[in-house]
Amino acid sequence: MLAKSVIEDVLTAALATGGDFSEVFLEDRYTNNLNLQGGKIENSLSGRDFGIGIRVFKGLQSVYTYTTDGSKEGLLKAARNAAHAISGETIIRPEPLKKEIITCAHSIAINPRETEKTRKVNVMKKAYEIAKNYHSSIQQVLVRYLDEEQNVLIANSEGKFIEDKRVRSRLVIQSIASDGKQMQPGVYGPGAHKGFEFFENLNLEHYANEASRIAVTMLGADPCPSGKFPVIIDNEFGGVIFHEACGHGLEATFVAKNNSVFANRMGEKVASDVVTYIDDGTIANEWGSITIDDEGEKARKNVLIENGILKGYLIDKFNGRRMGMESTGSGRRQSYRFAPTSRMTNTYIAEGKSTPEEIISNTDHGIYAKYMGGGSVNPATGDYNFAVMEAYLVKDGKIGKPLKGATLVGNGPETIKLVDMVGNNVAHGAGMCGSLSGSIPVNVGQPMIRVSEMTVGGSKEGE
């Protein structure tokens, strides 16, 4: 994608003012984005993103510059711009580049860029038909299709020179149910680090029906009561709660500056005994999986919390300097427009011993959150909030009537201590995660879990 000699010149120019590390990240990405509304293709977008990011460190100082100008002059100018912000006396020369050949850990069978768009449209229409025909109250169905092929080249002054191709595919189905007065959405969005074969093997019946089922069920739901309840959170996308409540707080981005509630607590008990929390970028073909991170480090399985004890953080190169710790293969970014920082890949709570039936039958009065919506956290305080897309009342050990408009709020480090049951049915769900280095694909996951007490915000006063 770029000649070795040009890269070496750029890395050298970036170090000309005394930096101690320089890096080049080149990205050439092809994306397709299609929208189907009311059974018709409404728009279809194709694009080529291209740009180069150059990063220079000097001690705990980091400089980043990026450009869409890929000419040698453009790159040297960008490197000089970056170097301009550094002033040091020792000028070091980059190590000679050694090309590392890697095999993609997530094999791709059908490249989406070489797949006719009419085949993509067929998948969307099939999903539309299934979702639309689920029930007479389904008023609208929106299907979004996206695929991308991201080609990256990463080289740095330590001699690293590595290339990677990441292919991802996703389908998002949104059904809207209506009774003439109210409109209620239901969404499901499966995705994978796969090519077009992902759609060919996808259980469309399941996902499209689920999107509609959620919308129809919630349309007839009662407003959720507010107050403090035991809350059962189901597997798969339910894991978003610990993604927000703990995952972000374990990122070096926040830990390095002591801005996380988990900073300086390695080896301490931070969660209840039944909680083991893992980030694993190596799981084959998952949505959040990577072969190498965006600093060229190999993906790995990082145990963050083991039986309640804090075992590790997610660390990138720069924050690793402040912490005196090595990278954990967690340096990620949305695109060349972002300097990488520590991020999650596929993060999940490991399997426990309880069956889902046991968890429900052991709950006298509480809330069952079957599908979670999105949420956010303030990593400094640990305060989080989540929308629950599909919720039910649990009474006398049985799942009761559906509830809508539920929000869960609380404090991450407190909540993770209150997990008292962990199920044996781990599953993963695809999502997009936004932070300092942009929006990236991640999986969240868990088995069914129960939290002994959570604050539920609803529009109905407490029961």
Place this chain on the structure above:
Amino acid sequence: MNIQAFQQKLFEIGEQQGFTDMELYFERKEKFKCGLFKGEIDSYETSEIAGGSFRGLFNGKMGYAYTEKLDDDSLLYLVESAKENAQLIEEEVQEEIFRGSEEYQEGSFYSTELVKVTVPEKIELLKEIEKHIYAYDERVSGTDYFILESEESERYIINNKGLSLNERQNYIGMFITVVVKQGDETKTGAYVKATKDFSSFDPKEIATYAVEEALSKLNAQTAESKHYPVLLRNDAAGDLFQTFSGIFSAENAQKGRSKLKGMEGESIAAGALQLVDDPFLEDGLLSRSFDSEGVATMKKAVVKDGKLVTLLHNRKTASIAGVESTGNAYKGSYKGSLTVSPTNLYVVPSNKSREELTASVDEGILITDLAGLHSGADTISGDFSLAANGFLVKNGKIERTVKQMTIAGNFFDLLKNIEAIGSDLAFSMSNIGSPSLLIKELAVTVE
């Protein structure tokens, strides 16, 4: 390749491939961003980016494609991808390539003074602010975001129907989050502002604001969970309007995604509410003299005395509705397709200060910030349930800080339940602004 050469070659190839009407939307952006942590420059970023979007009619259907690489490969990629995309489109009503408006009002969107501010001056400002932050109170433990950014951008629309427009814009923005600790309690306070006037940043004032904001959240106590009158502070009210701003889009209405469909002329809010869309605000983040399909923009009332005057239109939604475009066609960047967005949309302030509004509340909650807006709000039904911070107000006075809460309600009901509007219009870092709003009642749950 320069943009003129690229555009000429692009239209040539497009014509050969069967496109009739064609447009190139081109944008370039220069950005500077710098962060400080304990006296040291902790992040420093500069960038120059450019990209173009091709849009054209093929067999009467509009196809799109974009690229950030302006080379020969991309010319072919744009035309071929746009052609393939056009052939998939099944919608009957199509966008058109526009010849241009009769007249374009001049605006002041680019400050030459701002360009003269040097990098050392920007860094010095951050250092000054940081000094004041740490000196202000010993409970300050650090900063989280501490960033200054400036941006300059230029947009071009060139089409084969004779239209050629371009416009420059710049601004400087500040994002600061201060972290304070007291015992087991950790709280944050933020300061956010975008402007064209560098001299309007007063280091002491900024530091005081952010630290006071964080300190005021300490000693949080519980309060009864029930329905309260709620005073939404200007920034929280602005955030809520931002979240629901899509309801004013004719595109959403026509697609059945806004309850305001067909409500023009009807009362949708309290009689005191005036909502204005003004593309010519000097510090406005979406100020512009032409919209993303080249239509001249205009200032207009969206809600007047509580009645919906108009939805926001681009040319396509206007032709479906049988009205004129309101100049609200919008593309997030060259990467997006044409949609509808407000320019700078705001609630017109009254003459009542926030203190006067507070004094009128017997028992209520003052909300200072909202979280979870991207997930806890359903823009179709209007239902929201959001995490919030704020204070308990009793007998017209702020009594105490309340622990994290959720506030729940419905935005369409809220519009009708606005009891009073403040004088303190603010935009923070958004194109949507509001003064403080007193709402008759919302469900409040305290953690």
